[in-house]
Amino acid sequence: QVQLIESGGGLVQAGDSLRLSCAASGRTISRYTMGWFRQAPGKEREFVATIKWSNSTTYYADSMKGRFTISGDNALNTVYLQMNSLKPEDTAVYYCAADTMGRYGANSQRQYQYWGQGTQVTVSS
Numbered sequence: 772q773v774q775l776i777e778s779g780g781g782l783v784q785a786g787d788s789l790r791l792s793c794a795a796s797g798r799t800i801s802r803y804t805m806g807w808f809r810q811a812p813g814k815e816r817e818f819v820a821t822i823k824w825s826n827s828t829t830y831y832a833d834s835m836k837g838r839f840t841i842s843g844d845n846a847l848n849t850v851y852l853q854m855n856s857l858k859p860e861d862t863a864v865y866y867c868a869a870d871t872m873g874r875y876g877a878n879s880q881r882q883y884q885y886w887g888q889g890t891q892v893t894v895s896s
């Protein structure tokens with residue numbers, strides 16, 4: 772079992788930045804792929820970014836490129852999502868997820884076996 776705990780969400784203004792964290796415990800994630808998804812009110816959950824832990828290869832949804840950066844800290848078993856120039860449309864619950872198969876570019880929810888509880892990000896205009 773892998774436990775994922777997100778943190779770092781909150782209420783910010785448009786143009787601000789936030790860094791979300793996802794701490795993994797229970798198993799080493801060295802062979803996993805870690806991803807971030809988000810779900811806005813009334814919308815389906817969508818893919819944001821992913822990082823293949825073994826070689827730090829990243830992959831982003833096209834709409835997230837340029838403003839969002841995913842990274843990881845091996846020593847802390849933690850993955851981050853740096854979000855810059857936030858917009859009201861970025862308002863959503865952000866979820867961290869783990870793909871135990873370690874696939875590159877895993878952008879489907881079905882490819883992930885473990886999920887965190889989510890952290891709310893609200894961007895005011």
